Amino acid sequence: MRLTPTSKPFLSVIIPVYNEEQFIETTLRLVSQLPPEKEIIVVNDGSNDGTREKIDQSIKQQGKQRSPSPYLKNITVIHKPTNEGKGAAIRSGLEKVSGNIVLIQDADLELDPHEYPQLLEPFRCQGADIVFGSRFSFNKLSSNGFWHQFGNQLLTRFSNLLSGLKLTDMETGYKVFRTEIITTAPLISNRFGIEPELAALAARAVRLRGAKFYEVPISYRPRTYAQGKKINWKDGLLALWSIFYFNIINRKQ
16 A cells, blocks of 8 residues: 555664774764654674674663653664675665665765655655655765766666666665565665665566655765775676666566
């Protein structure tokens, strides 16, 4: 059943995290303290730095607060023994969700949790089923490097050509789905191929189920590789193959 414009969203935020000891405490604090009402599922994807300890410390501090956040209803932590990738971490998180909307939040704070309200506005007011946040749409300027942005636009255009969607930012980390759509899909990507797979899932939902899809503008603060950015040119090649695979070979699944 489609979420109607009058439905009150209850958000499940999945945070896949790998070696983000510098940011994870701030990420958890922001996500837990900001509206709307939500649960958080943190999936530590086999981190080998101090990320696990930072997560556990943050959870203990949350439990000791005399006035816990009114927006946080539950927090679940999954510590995976080995690193399998972002896609595998998201699948683990999806097994725990109980909200009627699922939002994926990277732990590195390149994307700002303060923008949840604008991501959720189409669900509240327009009966949306899927919302993507776009770093490049609506005349918003990005501080991303030229080649990185050029690569993103190339992937987005290739995805649009095969999927039929008219995205401006296929690789965005802010992909928000009505829970029934994302939890019933047989997702298979283990690593960064999950982004094209989720975009292809959105296209299938629009094409086959009449899902209502929206893009909204978001801000973006990219990290450098020296600051811990993990995606590279090899992931770009994987994305090209994933776009082709999930929109052509795996089109009906």
